[in-house]
Structures are given as structure tokens and as C-alpha cells.
Amino acid sequence: MAQMPAVADLEAQAPRLPAPDQSLGMQRTIPQVTSVSQLSDVSPTDWAYQALASLVEKYGCIAGYPDGTFRGNRAATRYEMAAALNACLDVISDRFATKEDLATLQRLMDEFRAELATLRGRVDRLEARTAQLEAQQFATTTKLRASVVFNVSDVLTGTQAVAAPGRGPTIQDNPVATYRARLNFDTSFYGKDVLRVRIQAANMPNYGAVTGTNMARLGYDTNTGGVFALADLYYRTPLTQRLFLAFDAAAGNFDKNVFTFNPLLQSDETGAISRFGRFNPLYRFGGGNSAGLTLRYTLLENKEQGTNLVLNLGYQAPFANNPIPNAPNTNGLIGGAYAALAQLDWRPVKNLALGFTYVRSFGVGVDGAAGSSGFPGSAANPIGNNANAAADNFGFQFTYRPIPKLNIAGWVGYSSVYQVQGFAGPRAEAEVLNWAATFGVPDLWRKGDLLGLIVGQPPQTISVRNVLGAPAATFNSYHIEGVYRIPISRNISITPGVIALVNPNSNSNNAPIVLGVVRTTFSF
Incomplete structure (x- = not known):
């Protein structure tokens, strides 16, 4: 070898x-x-x-x-x-790793074997739960948002509101506990749009029927007999960077699509407790079970300074789903009852916003179901028959935030109402006016709370001509409301409040009506 x-x-x-x-x-x-x-x-x-x-x-x-x-x-x-x-x-x-590293790791694994087993079990359960949630979700594009309002309310004092010069009997009622439950299914198809389907069930009382005047109505009263029913259906989407479209298929109202200039108190869940105290009633003209279209276009905008100029155009038809003509003709999307809105939103400085609104209406009331009612010539029925009524309605709104913990807002609304068909002789005419000033103090004692005060005059007829049976028009009713929202948690708040109506239905013979309310809101 x-x-x-x-x-x-x-x-x-x-x-x-x-x-x-x-x-x-x-x-x-x-x-x-x-x-x-x-x-x-x-x-x-x-x-x-x-x-x-x-x-x-x-x-x-x-x-x-x-x-x-x-x-x-x-x-x-x-x-x-x-x-x-x-x-x-x-x-x-x-x-x-070296052999020494692996040996050290093995000793640590042996020492913490029980803890590692517990952690593995938690991870396994979390993975199983995640898989279950992914399998059970009803849609990847739809989110469920819900709210429940529990309400305790009572008429504390007052007489039945009647027209002048009469005086109604003392109001007899009992304290009640009621609710409203809403389920909102919000679907977005590309991230910026939303299709909302809302169903709700409620048994809220209408205090207009209890007191004799719509001035006493709560901002969230509705009654479905406890059965869930469709309460809202709309689609909103930006068309361009400046143009926004909102289409209402059911339960349309202008307040859902345009700025109402009462940011702290406009919500019916966490803001004012009265119907009148939320915003100018003209935003309700043409509302109800209506369908319509709203366009919002930003004319000018300076994001750095927080200023802008926005044009809003809207159309609502309360009987858009009924094709059968009637007399007078109020049915249908076009040619029947309607309300058409044009509004200019102007924010000249960051903490001040002004709104100038015009609404042309036909076949609808001009009090937003929040004013004097129950007699001919009242704001709810100023010429005796709303189906024959056309109106030119004007509104001015503002909101001002001088300091972070104070917001001042208000509005004035005026309607010129006149008969347009189905009459002989002198034409029935009337004028309706309302105004309000609101004060909101957020985060007063704790973050999320709100102290609110609303003072104003609900819609009242200030002049009437050629309306049979109408009393002499006066303008002396006042609405005073105080609320304090108490945040219990991020999803729960309690809002006690008092509503006082002085000279309800523009009749000084009526005793003041006082309502006490405690509203509890759950949102999730």
C-alpha cells in the first residue's frame, strides 16, 4: 500500500x-x-x-x-x-444556536412546561374562536350598529292645551316606562359609501295626544306596537371630492342629509329630549314615510383655516310610493305633495357657521309636528287643510363655539302659507313663525357629559286670513328645556330633563305644561 x-x-x-x-x-x-x-x-x-x-x-x-x-x-x-x-x-x-444555547433552551422549557402548556391552550382557544367568528359573520361588508332608549316620563303639571279663549281640564296621566330599539345594518361597497337598513320597535307615547299640543312631543317618540318594522332606508356616497349624494327610499328627512346647526343637541339619543329642541322644524317638511334625493356640493374650502361654503339641494315626497292620483293630488314622487330645499352653509371662521335655507312645499304641514295644534288656524294646520296648502319657508340658523366648553346655536323659521286649489272666494292665507336659542356646555364636570338649555317659541300662527273658525292669532307660547347628559360608560348615558311650555297653543288661559323625562341610552 x-x-x-x-x-x-x-x-x-x-x-x-x-x-x-x-x-x-x-x-x-x-x-x-x-x-x-x-x-x-x-x-x-x-x-x-x-x-x-x-x-x-x-x-x-x-x-x-x-x-x-x-x-x-x-x-x-x-x-x-x-x-x-x-x-x-x-x-x-x-x-x-450552539449546543450550549440549545441546552439552555431545553432547561427553560422544562422549567416553564406548565406555563407553556397553558399559553398553548389559550392560543388554541383563540384560534378556534377566531375561526368561529369568521365563519358566522353574516357579511364582510356590513356592520351592525344598534341603540336602545329606555324612557321614563310623566306630565308633572298643566291643563289640556286648547285654543283661545278656552281653558282645558287638568291633564290626567300616569308615569310611564317605554322603549325604542333600533338595529342599523350599514353596508359599504367601496369604503366611502353607506347603504343603511334600519329596523326598529318601540312603544313611546305621543304627548301631543296627552296634552293637546304637539309642542309637548318628545324628540324620539314613535310607536310600532312593539313589532320591528322598517324605519329607515337610504344610500349615501361621494360622487366626486366635492359632490355628495344621498338617496332616501323610506323615512326621508332633510335633517339626515344636511347640517342642522345644533351639533350638541340635535341627536334624539343623546341631545335634546323634545322634538322642537333638536333643530329648526323646517328640516322636517316633507318628511315621514318619504322618498327623495339630496345633493351637497362644496363650493369653497380651506381646510387649514377650517372655512368653507357648501350648497345643499334636496327634494322629498311624503307619498312617493302611491301612484294613484287623489283630490287634491298629493300622491306620487312628482306632481304630488313635496318639499324642495336649497341651503347655503357658510363657515367664515373655524368656530362659526351660518345657514340660509329656503324650502318650497306643497301638501305638507309647516310646523314639523312640533308647534301649536288641534284647532283651525294652528301652526299644524294654518289654513284649515294642508292638502290645499303651498308655502314659501325661510330659515336662518347659526352655531358658534366661542370657547371649547360652550356652544351657542339657534334658528329662526318663517312660513308664508296659502291655499292653491279647491277654494272659492277669498284665498286662505297664514304666516307661521318659530325661533330658538340653545346653549350646550360639554365636559362640564367629567368628560362626555353635557349640560343643555333650550329657550324658544315653537311654530305658531302669527297671522291668519280667511280661515273659518280660526281664533285671533297670537304669538306668546314659550318653550324652556333643560337637560344634563351623564355618561356612565362609553356606551351608556343617562339624560334627565325637564320641558316647560308656557301658554301652550298660544293661549294664556292654558296653565303651563311641565314634563319630566329620564332617558337612558345604550349604543353598540
Whole structure:
């Protein structure tokens, strides 16, 4: 058997290593190659290109020559191969744990075996719960938003509101506990739009029937007999950066689509407790079970200064779903009863906003079901028959925030109402007026609370002509309301409040009507 050469003989026979700056190893004098493309003599067509690319780019353990070449066809000595292999092993050893590291890790796993088992169980349960939620969700594009209002209310004092010069009997009623539950299904098809389907069930009383005047109505009263029914259906979407579209298919109202200038008290769930105290009644003209369209266009805007000028155009038809003509004709989307709105929102400075509104209406009331009622010539029926009535309605609204903890808002509404068909002789005419000032103090004692005060005159007929049986028009009814919203948590609030009506139905012979209300709102 041939004898193996001695190490000294091998060293003597081996070619000498090139100078350090010419080595294939990881020599400090040679810049590190981070991409195979840095080697000028290596191309993708070379048979070892992929292997070399992996060694260079994944492990960073191959260097080239100072002139940027790799010289892949040159024969390498065993020393050069040893140097290159050692460089790669150094990189790999830096990236992987040693036997000592693995032993330490094993000891830690043994020591915390119980805790790791508990953590694994929690992770497994969380994964199972996540999978269940994903499997049971009814839609990836629809969110459920809901609210429940529990209400306790009572007429504390007052006489039945009648027309002048009479005086009604003392109001007889009992305290009641009622509710309204709403489920809103909001669907977005591309992130900026929303299709809302709302169903609700309620058994709220209408205090207009109890007291004899719509001035006493609550802002959230409705009664479905406890059965869930469709309460809202609309679609809203931006058409351009400046143009916004809202389409109401059921239960449309202008207040849902335009700014009403009473930001702290306009909500029927967390704001004013009265119907009148929420906003100018003209936003309700044409409302009810109506359908319509609203466009909002931003004419001017300065986001840095917080100023803008916005034009709103809206149309609502309360009997849009009925194609059968009647006499007088109030049915249908076009040609029947309607209300058409044009409003200019102007924010000249960041903390002040002004609104100028015009509504042309036909076949609808002009008191928003919040004014004097129950007799000919009242604001609810100023010319004796709303089906024959056309009106030009004007409104001015404002909201002003002089300091962060005080918001002052208000409005004035005026309607010129006249008979347009079905009459002989002098035309029936009337004028209806209302105004209000509201004060909101947020975060007074704790974050999320709100102290509110509303003072005003609900819609009343200030002049009437040629209306049979109408009393002499006066304008001396007043609405005074105080509320305090108490936040219990992020999703629960309690709002006690008092409503006082002085000279209800514009009749000083009527005793003041006082209502006490405690509203509890759950939202989720």
C-alpha cells in the first residue's frame, strides 16, 4: 500500500496562495460582495450561477477579487477552498444556536412546561374562536350598529292645551316606562359609501295626544306596537371630492342629509329630549314615510383655516310610493305633495357657521309636528287643510363655539302659507313663525357629559286670513328645556330633563305644561 505523503511534503508541493488581496476567502482588504451582479465575469447563463447567487446574497460568505471579478474558471487551491468554506461556516454559526444555547433552551422549557402548556391552550382557544367568528359573520361588508332608549316620563303639571279663549281640564296621566330599539345594518361597497337598513320597535307615547299640543312631543317618540318594522332606508356616497349624494327610499328627512346647526343637541339619543329642541322644524317638511334625493356640493374650502361654503339641494315626497292620483293630488314622487330645499352653509371662521335655507312645499304641514295644534288656524294646520296648502319657508340658523366648553346655536323659521286649489272666494292665507336659542356646555364636570338649555317659541300662527273658525292669532307660547347628559360608560348615558311650555297653543288661559323625562341610552 502506498504511503500517504507527509503534511510537510503536501505543503511543499502545493502552489502558493495568492496575495491577500487576490484570495477567494473573506479577506478584510476585499470589499464584501452583497449581490452576484457585482461580479463582472459572472452571468446568468453560467451553470453555477444560482448556487453562487445563493452563497453571495443569502449567506454573504463569498468575495471576489479587487477588480470585481470572480474568476470562476480558475483552479482553486485547497487552502483557498478551506478559507472560503470557513467564511461560510462563520456566517452560519453566527445565525444558528450552539449546543450550549440549545441546552439552555431545553432547561427553560422544562422549567416553564406548565406555563407553556397553558399559553398553548389559550392560543388554541383563540384560534378556534377566531375561526368561529369568521365563519358566522353574516357579511364582510356590513356592520351592525344598534341603540336602545329606555324612557321614563310623566306630565308633572298643566291643563289640556286648547285654543283661545278656552281653558282645558287638568291633564290626567300616569308615569310611564317605554322603549325604542333600533338595529342599523350599514353596508359599504367601496369604503366611502353607506347603504343603511334600519329596523326598529318601540312603544313611546305621543304627548301631543296627552296634552293637546304637539309642542309637548318628545324628540324620539314613535310607536310600532312593539313589532320591528322598517324605519329607515337610504344610500349615501361621494360622487366626486366635492359632490355628495344621498338617496332616501323610506323615512326621508332633510335633517339626515344636511347640517342642522345644533351639533350638541340635535341627536334624539343623546341631545335634546323634545322634538322642537333638536333643530329648526323646517328640516322636517316633507318628511315621514318619504322618498327623495339630496345633493351637497362644496363650493369653497380651506381646510387649514377650517372655512368653507357648501350648497345643499334636496327634494322629498311624503307619498312617493302611491301612484294613484287623489283630490287634491298629493300622491306620487312628482306632481304630488313635496318639499324642495336649497341651503347655503357658510363657515367664515373655524368656530362659526351660518345657514340660509329656503324650502318650497306643497301638501305638507309647516310646523314639523312640533308647534301649536288641534284647532283651525294652528301652526299644524294654518289654513284649515294642508292638502290645499303651498308655502314659501325661510330659515336662518347659526352655531358658534366661542370657547371649547360652550356652544351657542339657534334658528329662526318663517312660513308664508296659502291655499292653491279647491277654494272659492277669498284665498286662505297664514304666516307661521318659530325661533330658538340653545346653549350646550360639554365636559362640564367629567368628560362626555353635557349640560343643555333650550329657550324658544315653537311654530305658531302669527297671522291668519280667511280661515273659518280660526281664533285671533297670537304669538306668546314659550318653550324652556333643560337637560344634563351623564355618561356612565362609553356606551351608556343617562339624560334627565325637564320641558316647560308656557301658554301652550298660544293661549294664556292654558296653565303651563311641565314634563319630566329620564332617558337612558345604550349604543353598540
